[in-house]
Amino acid sequence: MRHRLAELRGPGVPAKALDARALAALAANPGCGRRALLDGAGVDKASLAERLGAPAPFGQSQFALTRGNAFEARVKADGGAELLRLAHEALDRGAEPPARARLPDLTATGPEGRAARTALALREATAEAGSWTLLDHPMLALEVAGSPAFLEPDAVVVHPDGRWTVVEIKSFPMLDGAADAAKVGAAARQAAVYVLALERVAAHLAGPPEGPAGAGAPRVRHRVLLVCPKDFSNLPAASAVDVRRQRAVTARQLARLTRVEDIAAALPEGVCFSPELPPEELTAAVEAVPAAYAPECLATCELAFHCRGRSRAAGAVTPxxxxxxxxxxxxTTVDDVLAAARGEAGDPDDPVVAALRRAATLREQALREAAEVAACR
Known part of the structure; x- marks a missing residue:
């Protein structure tokens, strides 16, 4: 199967790794086979959209990236002392203050090696419950639509009771103790993906968690730690965010995704998404994969402008x-809707058709009355 996915990318084209942001967006639209296949095959959708003539303005500016990296480095300075203090205050005030914490080395060869090293570090930290442990940029594995995805959260904290907390460090401000709701929601959906991946690690660790949490207690906390700049400063502030709802929705949607190999098997022979191909061939390849466009895609998918243009050209109602x-x-098309509203098509007993015809009648009546008022003036 990996050979087939490599063929879809094109000769010598490296796979683009999936991240939690992409998985959260994929889970929000599980019916889109196009995104599932392209993400599962590691196709660079931004480059593909560029070649199709419909680029999307995605990604942070270099200034924003530099600022975010500087803020994260400040939060994790001195062995993560400030980060652990925030975790203690926001999530675990009953535990001993984190005077000193373990910082395991997570370096290894390749994402598979790093994921294995992370699992080992989590096992050791849980077995030695009673103190704090900070995992800086651990690597987690999660199977999505039959393909492995390797995810790298900002940090994971292991509490003295042996439980694990995902840490999300963002550069948007927290004003008067609250951040922008839309940005917090996006961060929560991203963190929910990390929670799911951590739960997979916990499921593979033998035996119940040890420590004061008690036998059978869940290892992974569903309240994540969101760290942002306080007001307009560069000082960190933290908030506990409950992601149980986002986790449940994401798990359900990811489970609904069609397996990548099933989508690939239904493609015509020779389909390829190599950026070296002419735009007309790439367009035909992309159109060979069914899509499920929605306006929400504009904020989450690099191919959204292409898919919107094709939907509009086809007269679909999805836009x-x-x-x-x-x-x-x-x-399913605007022409069908207009024909039904005019009484030219559709079953009159269909509630949708009846509602459209009623709406058309009311519109005509309103326009007629408006014209009469205008004539009187």
Missing amino acids: LGRPVRAELGGL
């Missing part, structure tokens, strides 16, 4: 949004 698409039932 109007998922709620509208759901209300229209079997009417």
Whole structure:
């Protein structure tokens, strides 16, 4: 299967690794076979969109990246003393203050080696419960649609009771103790992916967790630590974010994803997404994979502008949004909707068709009354 995915990328084209942000976006639209295949095959969708003539303005500026890296380095300075202090205050005030913590070395060869080293460090930290442990940029593995994805959270804290907490460090500010709700929501969805991956690690560790948490207690906490700059300074502030809802939704949606090999098997022979191919061949390759476009894709997928253009050209109702698409039932194109509203097509007993015709009648009546008022003036 890996050979087939390499063929889809093109000769000599390296695979683009999946990250938690991409997985969260993929889980938000599990019906999109196009994104599942391209992400599973490691295709660089940004380069693909560029070649298709529909680039999307994705990614942070170099200034934002530099600022974010500097803030993360400050939070983790002095062996993570400030980060652990924030974790103690926000999540575990009943535990002993983290005067000193273990910082295991997680270096290894390749993502598989780093994931194995992370699992070993978690096992050792849990077995030696009673003190704090900080894992800086651990590597976690999660199977998605039959393909492995390797994820790298900012940090994972192992508490004295042997439980694990995901840490998300963001550069957006926390003003008066609260951050922008939309940005916190995006961070929570991303952290939920890390929680799922940590749960897979916990499931592979033999025996119940040890320590004061008691036998059978869950290792992975569903409250993650969000660390942001305080107000307009560079000082860190932290908040505990409950991601149980996001975790449940993400787990359910990822489970619904069609396996990558099933999607690849249905493709015509010779389909390839190499950036070296002419745009017309790339367009045909992309169109060979079914998509499920929605306006929300504009904020999460590099191919969104291409998919939106094709949906509009086909007269599909999907650009109007998922709620509208759901209300229209079997009417999948704008022409179908207009024909049903004019009484030219559709079953009159269909509630959707009846509602459209009623709406069209009310519109005509409102326009007629407006014209009469204008004429009186």
